[in-house]
Amino acid sequence: MGSEKKKILIVDDETCVRHMLRLVLEGAGYRVTEAGSGTEALRLLQDEPFDIILSDIRMPELDGLDLLRQIKQLGVEGMVVMMSAYGSIDTAVECLKKGAYDYISKPFKPDEVILTLRKAEERIRLQRENVKLRWQLSQKKDNHSIVYRSNVMERLLDLVSRVAETNSSVLITGETGTGKELVARALHQQSPRYKKPFVAVNCGAIAPSLVESELFGHARGAFTGAVQQKAGLFEEASGGTLFLDEIGEFPMDLQPKLLRVLQEGEVRRVGETRSRKVAVRVLAATARDLRELVANGDFRDDLFFRLAVVEMHIPPLREGREDVVLLAKHFANGIAASEGRSTPEITLAVEERLGDYSWPGNVRELANFMERTMIFSRGDVLGLETLPGEIRRKNRGGEQSFSLKQAALRLEKEYIHKALAATGGNRTQAAKLLEISLRKLLYKIKEYGLE
Ligand SMILES: Nc1ncnc2c1ncn2[C@@H]1O[C@H](COP(=O)(O)OP(=O)(O)OP(=O)(O)O)[C@@H](O)[C@H]1O
Ligand SMILES: [Mg+2]
Structure with a gap:
C-alpha cells in the first residue's frame, strides 16, 4: 500500500485545464485519468476506484455539485476535491457540507494543488490506519469474540447470554475445533462471576491417578510426593467457573466423587477429613457422544444429568456454512x-x-x-x-x-x-x-x- 502511485481522476470540461493538471500531477508522481464531464466521470468511477477525484464545479449537464452528490449517494470510494473559478465562500462551504474533502479556487498555482492533494493523501492514509488500529484494539479488548452469521450460531449465542446469568451446569458438545472452549469462556465472561477466575482443566490430559488431587487438592503427606498441602482446581476456581474439558475422559471410579462435590458444593482434599465450601459454577465439554458412553456404561448417568442441566450443541462448520x-x-x-x-x-x-x-x-x-x-x-x-x-x-x-x-x-x-x-x-x-x-x-x- 502507501508507496504505490495514487490514482487521480480529473474532471473538467476545459481541455486545457485538464492537460495542465495532468502535466503537473504526473510530474508529482500521480496516475492521472481525465473526464471531460460529470457524466463521463461517473461512468469511469463505476468501473474503477480512484483515490482522489479532482472536479471542477461549473460544467454543462452534470455539474460538480451534482457529481459530488451522486458519488456520495452511490457510496463510491475516493476523496473529492472541488475547484472553481467562480467560487464564492458559499459554494466552498456547500461542497464541504456535501462531503468534499477540500476546495481549491481557480486560478491556482501548481504547488497549491499538489499541497492540497498531499493533504488528502495523508487523510486517506490516516483513515486506513485508523481502521487497522480499531481492529487491533477490538481484538485486544475482546479476544474471545465469537464471529458468526448463521442462524444456528445466533440462537446458540442467544442461549449463552440467557444461561450465563444462572448457576446451572452447562454441557457443551460439538466436534473438535468448533469453539466449545470459546463458548465456555463467553458463558463466564457474560456471567456475574466474570471478575473471578475461569479455570479450564482438560480431563483427558491428566494422569488418572492425579485427577483427584488436581481437582480437589491434597493435604501434606497425603501420598508420596505430596510434600506440600495444595488446593485443588475447584478451590482455585472458587467464586468463578470451572471448565471440565473432555469430560468423557473423566475416570469412572472418580465420577461418584465429582457428583457429590457438584451436589453438595464442597470439596475434601485428599488426605483431609474436613470439607471446604466451594461456590463454583461447572461447565463441561465433550467432542464425544456422552449419551452413547452412558448407554455403554462408560459414563454415569446421574453425573451426566447433573452436568447437562443445559445442553449446548455447536454444529460443525460444514452445517453452518x-x-x-x-x-x-x-x-x-x-x-x-x-x-x-x-x-x-x-x-x-x-x-x-x-x-x-x-x-x-x-x-x-x-x-x-x-x-x-x-x-x-x-x-x-x-x-x-x-x-x-x-x-x-x-x-x-x-x-x-x-x-x-x-x-x-x-x-x-x-x-x-x-x-x-x-x-x-x-x-x-x-x-x-x-x-x-x-x-x-x-x-x-x-x-x-x-x-
Ligand atoms: N465462532 C468463532 N469465532 C471466532 N473464533 C472461533 C470461533 N469458533 C472457534 N474459534 C477459534 O477456533 C479455535 C478452536 O476453538 P476452541 O478451542 O474453542 O474449540 P473446541 O471445540 O474447544 O475444540 P477441541 O474439541 O479440539 O478442544 C480457537 O482458536 C477459537 O478461538
Ligand atoms: Mg477445546
Whole structure:
C-alpha cells in the first residue's frame, strides 16, 4: 500500500485545464485519468476506484455539485476535491457540507494543488490506519469474540447470554475445533462471576491417578510426593467457573466423587477429613457422544444429568456454512493486522471453495488454514492459486441440486448481500470483493431490491 502511485481522476470540461493538471500531477508522481464531464466521470468511477477525484464545479449537464452528490449517494470510494473559478465562500462551504474533502479556487498555482492533494493523501492514509488500529484494539479488548452469521450460531449465542446469568451446569458438545472452549469462556465472561477466575482443566490430559488431587487438592503427606498441602482446581476456581474439558475422559471410579462435590458444593482434599465450601459454577465439554458412553456404561448417568442441566450443541462448520467466509476474513484480517499488512481481499472463487470444503477440523482448521494461506500469498488478494491443493479440489458432494439457474441467482443475491454487509455498504469495495464492475453491482442491487 502507501508507496504505490495514487490514482487521480480529473474532471473538467476545459481541455486545457485538464492537460495542465495532468502535466503537473504526473510530474508529482500521480496516475492521472481525465473526464471531460460529470457524466463521463461517473461512468469511469463505476468501473474503477480512484483515490482522489479532482472536479471542477461549473460544467454543462452534470455539474460538480451534482457529481459530488451522486458519488456520495452511490457510496463510491475516493476523496473529492472541488475547484472553481467562480467560487464564492458559499459554494466552498456547500461542497464541504456535501462531503468534499477540500476546495481549491481557480486560478491556482501548481504547488497549491499538489499541497492540497498531499493533504488528502495523508487523510486517506490516516483513515486506513485508523481502521487497522480499531481492529487491533477490538481484538485486544475482546479476544474471545465469537464471529458468526448463521442462524444456528445466533440462537446458540442467544442461549449463552440467557444461561450465563444462572448457576446451572452447562454441557457443551460439538466436534473438535468448533469453539466449545470459546463458548465456555463467553458463558463466564457474560456471567456475574466474570471478575473471578475461569479455570479450564482438560480431563483427558491428566494422569488418572492425579485427577483427584488436581481437582480437589491434597493435604501434606497425603501420598508420596505430596510434600506440600495444595488446593485443588475447584478451590482455585472458587467464586468463578470451572471448565471440565473432555469430560468423557473423566475416570469412572472418580465420577461418584465429582457428583457429590457438584451436589453438595464442597470439596475434601485428599488426605483431609474436613470439607471446604466451594461456590463454583461447572461447565463441561465433550467432542464425544456422552449419551452413547452412558448407554455403554462408560459414563454415569446421574453425573451426566447433573452436568447437562443445559445442553449446548455447536454444529460443525460444514452445517453452518454461512459462517465460513466470515470466519476466514476474520482470521485473515487478524493475521494481516498483526503483521502490519493491508487487509487482504478474498476472491469469490476462493469463497466458494471455502464453503465447499468439509472442514473436518472445523474453525481451528480454518484458522490454521488461513494462517498458512497468508504466509504463501504475497499480494493483497487471496486468489484460488494461493490455496493449498487439497482445498482447491475438494468437494462436499452428495448434495441435491434443483434448478441450476435459480440456485445461481440465489447465490448471486446472497453474495451481493454479504459483500455489502462486509464492507459496511461501501459499494466500490463491495464491487471489488464481488469482482464485478461497480456499474454492474448498482444494476444488480436495484434488480434484487437490495437497497
Ligand atoms: N465462532 C468463532 N469465532 C471466532 N473464533 C472461533 C470461533 N469458533 C472457534 N474459534 C477459534 O477456533 C479455535 C478452536 O476453538 P476452541 O478451542 O474453542 O474449540 P473446541 O471445540 O474447544 O475444540 P477441541 O474439541 O479440539 O478442544 C480457537 O482458536 C477459537 O478461538
Ligand atoms: Mg477445546
